[in-house]
Amino acid sequence: MAKETAKTHKEWEKPLLELEDTIAKLREAARREADPVKQANYIEKAETYQEQCNRYVKLMYSNLGDWEKVLVARAEKRPYTLDYIQSIFNGFIELQGDRNGFNDNAIVGGPAEFNGRPVIVLGHQKGRNIQDRQMRNFGMAKPEGYRKAIRLFEMAERFRMPVISFVDTPAADPGVESESRGISEAIAAAMLKMFQLTVPTISVIIGEGGSGGAIGIAVSNRVLMLEHAVYSVIPPEGCAAILWRAPERAPEAAEALQITAKSALSFGIIDEIVSEPEGAAHRDPAGASDLIKEAVVRHLDELLLLSPAELHADRHAKFRKLGKFAETF
Amino acid sequence: MAKETAKTHKEWEKPLLELEDTIAKLREAARREADPVKQANYIEKAETYQEQCNRYVKLMYSNLGDWEKVLVARAEKRPYTLDYIQSIFNGFIELQGDRNGFNDNAIVGGPAEFNGRPVIVLGHQKGRNIQDRQMRNFGMAKPEGYRKAIRLFEMAERFRMPVISFVDTPAADPGVESESRGISEAIAAAMLKMFQLTVPTISVIIGEGGSGGAIGIAVSNRVLMLEHAVYSVIPPEGCAAILWRAPERAPEAAEALQITAKSALSFGIIDEIVSEPEGAAHRDPAGASDLIKEAVVRHLDELLLLSPAELHADRHAKFRKLGKFAETF
Amino acid sequence: MNPSSEVPGLVSLIALRSPASGPDGAFLQCQNCKKIIFSVEFEQNLRVCPHCQHHHRLTAQIRIDWTFDEGSFVEHDTGLSSVDPLGFPDYGKKLEQLNAKGENHDSVLSGTATIEGLKVSAAVCDFAFIGGSMGSVAGEKITRALERGIELKCPVIIFCASGGARMQEGLLSLMQMAKTTGAVEKCRANGIPYIAVFTDPTMAGVLASYASVADVIIAEPKALVGFAGLRVSKQAGVGKVPDDFQTAEFVLKHGMIDRIVSRKELRATLAGLVRTLGGHLLHAEAEA
Amino acid sequence: MNPSSEVPGLVSLIALRSPASGPDGAFLQCQNCKKIIFSVEFEQNLRVCPHCQHHHRLTAQIRIDWTFDEGSFVEHDTGLSSVDPLGFPDYGKKLEQLNAKGENHDSVLSGTATIEGLKVSAAVCDFAFIGGSMGSVAGEKITRALERGIELKCPVIIFCASGGARMQEGLLSLMQMAKTTGAVEKCRANGIPYIAVFTDPTMAGVLASYASVADVIIAEPKALVGFAGLRVSKQAGVGKVPDDFQTAEFVLKHGMIDRIVSRKELRATLAGLVRTLGGHLLHAEAEA
Numbered sequence A, B: 001m002a003k004e005t006a007k008t009h010k011e012w013e014k015p016l017l018e019l020e021d022t023i024a025k026l027r028e029a030a031r032r033e034a035d036p037v038k039q040a041n042y043i044e045k046a047e048t049y050q051e052q053c054n055r056y057v058k059l060m061y062s063n064l065g066d067w068e069k070v071l072v073a074r075a076e077k078r079p080y081t082l083d084y085i086q087s088i089f090n091g092f093i094e095l096q097g098d099r100n101g102f103n104d105n106a107i108v109g110g111p112a113e114f115n116g117r118p119v120i121v122l123g124h125q126k127g128r129n130i131q132d133r134q135m136r137n138f139g140m141a142k143p144e145g146y147r148k149a150i151r152l153f154e155m156a157e158r159f160r161m162p163v164i165s166f167v168d169t170p171a172a173d174p175g176v177e178s179e180s181r182g183i184s185e186a187i188a189a190a191m192l193k194m195f196q197l198t199v200p201t202i203s204v205i206i207g208e209g210g211s212g213g214a215i216g217i218a219v220s221n222r223v224l225m226l227e228h229a230v231y232s233v234i235p236p237e238g239c240a241a242i243l244w245r246a247p248e249r250a251p252e253a254a255e256a257l258q259i260t261a262k263s264a265l266s267f268g269i270i271d272e273i274v275s276e277p278e279g280a281a282h283r284d285p286a287g288a289s290d291l292i293k294e295a296v297v298r299h300l301d302e303l304l305l306l307s308p309a310e311l312h313a314d315r316h317a318k319f320r321k322l323g324k325f326a327e328t329f
Numbered sequence C, D: 001m002n003p004s005s006e007v008p009g010l011v012s013l014i015a016l017r018s019p020a021s022g023p024d025g026a027f028l029q030c031q032n033c034k035k036i037i038f039s040v041e042f043e044q045n046l047r048v049c050p051h052c053q054h055h056h057r058l059t060a061q062i063r064i065d066w067t068f069d070e071g072s073f074v075e076h077d078t079g080l081s082s083v084d085p086l087g088f089p090d091y092g093k094k095l096e097q098l099n100a101k102g103e104n105h106d107s108v109l110s111g112t113a114t115i116e117g118l119k120v121s122a123a124v125c126d127f128a129f130i131g132g133s134m135g136s137v138a139g140e141k142i143t144r145a146l147e148r149g150i151e152l153k154c155p156v157i158i159f160c161a162s163g164g165a166r167m168q169e170g171l172l173s174l175m176q177m178a179k180t181t182g183a184v185e186k187c188r189a190n191g192i193p194y195i196a197v198f199t200d201p202t203m204a205g206v207l208a209s210y211a212s213v214a215d216v217i218i219a220e221p222k223a224l225v226g227f228a229g230l231r232v233s234k235q236a237g238v239g240k241v242p243d244d245f246q247t248a249e250f251v252l253k254h255g256m257i258d259r260i261v262s263r264k265e266l267r268a269t270l271a272g273l274v275r276t277l278g279g280h281l282l283h284a285e286a287e288a
Ligand SMILES: [Zn+2]
Pocket: C030, C031, C032, C033, C034, C035, C049, C050, C051, C052, C053, C054
């Protein structure tokens, strides 16, 4: 099955895209057609195809395999952090810099209003076009990204603002520059800072939850995950390379690693799966935004009932209990 | 007077050094001389010169002019921070790095025992020989030096250790690299961190207290200053260059700026002048160490009677009141 | 080809730094691109050159007028004036001259105001007064402005414009770096947001103290921002000096400031920050 | 010219990573310089090559013997063992095999000990157990070791040696990064000093969590220290890879660790840190 071994979301969605293209052409033809009979014919055909298309979308997205989830989570058209900030928040003011000599564009953040309340919102940001993607380093943050996040966390603490983080990164940047400025320390220090906070914190895995790069800004009181997002300790390609010296066996590795929202929920690692609209977030960004907003509002309202000390203790307790092992006494 | 316009301490001390050289030669001649009469003659001469030399030392150092203080404070032979750490502290373990990608050798520090008590000690470090001087960047710290200091301050706070800092820098490093990594922020952040501390802090200006580079690690409950150290908002050369476009008029500028321990004390900027042995610290490093230790022990004992909150408030109050202005209502 | 040399009769070469902006209908010359600007347009454009977007320096008073709600600024600390504690060459004389000219607010104006209806404590440096240098009076006013934020439970906005410490007050001016930074620490401990705006120039002792430890730092485009004089930096540096060295753009790239904001968007940005970062203070006030 | 090829009969090419160091009188070959070492001398020299000073890897048990006061180490958390939560290919089998071999402490040994008479909580990674990888058991033991420091009011020493997270436990192993870092935060809040020693190798998920946020970080000479595999870093990097990339020397130069300490000075350095940074705990104890 070609579907099973597609390497990109675009490739995997190809039949659907072709069908949509045909529909668009039919509708265009109908629009230009003067003869009402021919026009009705075009429209009828378009509608038949549209029904078929809708059925396909439902079929394809209602039962995604693990590897397909990876493709969807990485989809070029999937809404990114700034899209959700735009649609869910008001008056966002981006703040920049690590105050140590560097600024990273793979993590963005700043104050904004959420549901009428000032919050700090931040997240990994991938790029849309080629230049943007390079400028954002494909959403792979360098140490200065995590240090910017730490600054924002400190600001949130100082001004009693809840923190909402969007997670969407293939991994932290693994280059020589990142190593030389301490990418490991930056990730660890960001996690440590998140543990220190006494304000409500909520993370939403919206696309790729890639390993240390993800957890670095995801140590929150509540961790939500979009239905088709993935969260993994290692990219499936890397896992396949290590296990079988065959990166092309990534789809198998994806299954072995259990990277879906459903398994993350079953292990108690996330608190809730946020449904996506039919055909996934990229086919209805506004719908996805509404669903995210509803879930975050609900969790935030719950957390706002807790005292600062309770919020701190709650977050510690949440992560303290994660892990599966046997113990004999 | 040649004395007045000397540009280095070596130049200024030249007559003394020549005399000492002569004495050394006479003593050596006496040691090698077989004829007891001639020998006695050599020894007698040496002793006469020695008395003369001692008189000179007393004379030269008992009434140093402002510019002479600058020369003495900058003297190549003057004990540096690591010399005092060696002589006054036990079991010093140097800790390094800013945990942000850089390490600076112009500021050194770490835990040690002082008078039987664990403390954090740190300070600017100049170099003795050419390579060492370059490695230490002539005691001019870069941002990473101040960020290392911040790490040490945080450690002191966490583990309830008093902080003792030695100040000895011409200035913070003003180069392109330092600007690009935020030397200004680093100095300001170090001062801010010192204000946050709730442990006793004592700074000792041992040589050059050069402007922002100095105050960055000198915001302490008690600020002591060696008798012949200097403390200034701008190097006299820089001041002369701005005022008169004549850096060579630095001696005049030194007087105008009032850079001596005596004036710092009169403005309430330092708490005590620590006397130096006759002929200044470099002629008796052990004696200088004893005098510093005695003063620091005394001030530390006083501070140890204060609670953490009192130490914090005391430091704020101390700096809050500095400044001279008129106010009408 | 300089238009001013072509039509000299039409051009009024008023120094753009002076508070007087010239009579209506007069022309001015941009300090950066040297092009001619109709002075009414220049004022309407907040003294930003319509040709090259150069942000010309503002006086403290104009800054206040264009930032805060109309008539909302109330000056405080007006009784403070500089003395000459060291008997420094020519300093006393200079202070007398400035006093005689009615320049009696020293290099900082401090007070309270509202911005989009939100209460703030504010301080504005005046570069025209001895290069905006920070002596005892400037340090005291900045410190009081920060403390006033704590007292009134409102955010603090400081517009920086300074060549650095005022060397004529010697070590006392160095101590203002510590004093003002201490006040910032008190703001932090009390949850008071503090926003700094770096205007041209923000240098040396001011940059290396209260300016750089603001919660949020905004700069005007092309503002000079640096620690050491360019000459000193060049002497010290082994490497090449970048073209944008010591500009707002340089420090933004190096993570030392949050944003560069054009003058016409500055007021709204400041109000947005005051509203969000200061939200907890309004909330606490409403509950009290 | 390799001496071992000259005198092959005399050379016992025992793998230096194995716990058995070979019979007395045997010869070994340095893994780094390939020179011949008399095995008794090798042991006396704490498995540091007398020719090139290469620090060969130690087992967790030998590390304990050579660091802490004789017989003072008491192992805790011995009942913990790994399960196969994902049914990951071959993982269950591998665990069974290791169990059968008596390798039942997983990749971390945790316990309490004294060093120069001073009480500490300790954990030591064992690279021999699935590359010292951190799964649920390792994460739990590190967490307990840190918590034990709080409970017993004593400093914590952790010897790191790990390739990273244990991917066979999927996301659960990623969560150990957060869990262990949370325990470090609790130590900080409680004034418990935590000292990490980076031994060869300290990588990836371990480096990017509890290892890097220690109060003091010491590394053994030449230890491999890095976030990503060298191949990945090289692919990602545009610039040149430095010769000392991902070594203890590299991270020291880049300010990420405090000191490189040779094995023979390690014990004294650790004791000195425990004595000074933990001084307030002894003081508090004496007062109680
Ligand atoms: Zn212009």
